[in-house]
Amino acid sequence: MLGNFEYTRIRSIDEGCRALADAKEAGAVLAGGTDLLVEIRNGLKSPKLLVDCKALDDLHVLDTSPEKTTIGASVTLNRLIENRTFRGHYPALADALESIGTYQLRNRATVSGNICNGSPAADSAPVLLVLDATVHVHGVGGPRVIPIADFFAGVKRTALNPDEIVTSITLPVNAGRRTSFLKQQRIKGHDLAVVNAAGAYDPETREVRLAIGSCAPTPVLLDPIPMDVSDLAASINHAVSLVQRSVSPISDVRASAGYRNAVLPVLVTRILRELLDPGGEA
Ligand SMILES: Cc1cc2nc3c(=O)[nH]c(=O)nc-3n(C[C@H](O)[C@H](O)[C@H](O)COP(=O)(O)OP(=O)(O)OC[C@H]3O[C@@H](n4cnc5c(N)ncnc54)[C@H](O)[C@@H]3O)c2cc1C
Incomplete structure (x- = not known):
């Protein structure tokens, strides 16, 4: 059973914003509903108004x-x-x-x-x-x-x-940039991430951007990291240690903090090898 709420399908963005303002923090935007409706059903959220923007x-x-x-x-x-x-x-x-x-x-x-x-x-x-x-x-x-x-x-x-x-x-749009995403989950098939990570390498600046999910209260973006492709192993070790210092994994229903700490360097190393040594053996 879903909760008790009003539903409005708005015809302009201004109408939606005014409706949300009038709802005084008790409004919620409804997009696909794949998070929101589950949370309402589970009693985790109880908005009084759902604002559906899909007619715009x-x-x-x-x-x-x-x-x-x-x-x-x-x-x-x-x-x-x-x-x-x-x-x-x-x-x-x-x-x-x-x-x-x-x-x-x-x-x-x-x-x-x-x-x-x-x-x-x-x-x-x-x-x-x-x-x-x-x-x-x-x-x-x-x-x-x-x-x-x-x-x-x-x-x-x-x-x-x-x-x-x-x-x-x-x-x-940046055609020269290489990117990679990896996700560790408990099972094959569909599951939320135990750890997820992404990297982007720009061969012109020779810098890599790394971001990590599920290892802190928010997804974490690191500052750009210069990479020395002539000493890839040292560059990767350095990047991994920067990642480890930037996150604070906890234990939850999906994994322990220890497991996350163990998986993270593996994912980051794989991403960096894929970005910097695409034809290599990693
Ligand atoms: C079975 C299942 C498996 C899932 N697996 C994954 C997974 O593997 N990885 C993953 O990341 N997620 C997963 N999810 C979560 C969910 O499907 C995703 O987060 C999805 O992208 C949410 O998009 P939505 O359009 O359905 O958002 P909604 O449920 O409509 O909204 C989500 C939240 O964002 C707000 N919102 C939506 N659109 C706007 C907007 N335009 N402006 C302001 N606020 C807005 C809503 O008010 C609500 O608080 C899973 C969910 C289920 C039920």
Whole structure:
């Protein structure tokens, strides 16, 4: 049995923001509902108003220009995964999205919902972080942009104000950059991450960006790390030690802190080998 709430299918973003403001923190945006409806059913959330944005055409835009890709907030995961241009530009993000839930779930779920849910284990988060994504939001005061690095505020908390709706996420297009995503889960098939991690390597600057999920209250983005490809082993060891100092895994239903600490260097090493030595033996 779902809770007792009002439902509104909005016809403009302003209408949605006003409805959320009037609901005074008791409103929630409904995207695919794959997190929200489960949480309501389990009694973890009890919003008085659900604001459904899926009738707004602008939020269904998926567009790639020479500089950037725009992912409207209502674009489903499967639409992204099955779009060849998108996969060509962002293979690691497509891999991350494909690791989320089941095919049926990905027909409903959105990237915006994945990040707005504020889970430290959100599978899109590490890749969005290393890609320097920008989150575009709209509130009663108008639009604003939030760099993804500033978006996650704690477990189940984001930088969004109660009246704000994410309208899109944009990603820079950078053809030369190599990216990778890996996820450790308890079982084959669909499961949340015990640890997830993403890396992006720019051969021009010879710097790597690394981001880790499920090992701290929020997904963690490290500062750019210079890589010396002539001494790959030393560079990787250095990067792994920086990662270990940046996270604080806990034990929970999915894994112990000790297991996470043991898995993390393996994932990070594999990512770095894939990025820096693509034809190598790792
Ligand atoms: C069986 C199952 C398996 C799953 N497996 C995975 C997994 O492997 N990896 C993973 O990361 N997640 C997983 N999830 C979680 C979930 O499917 C994803 O987080 C999904 O991307 C959420 O998107 P959604 O569109 O359904 O969001 P919703 O459920 O609609 O919303 C999620 C939250 O974000 C808010 N929100 C949504 N859109 C907006 C917006 N535009 N502006 C402001 N706030 C907004 C909602 O109010 C809500 O708080 C799983 C869930 C289930 C039920």
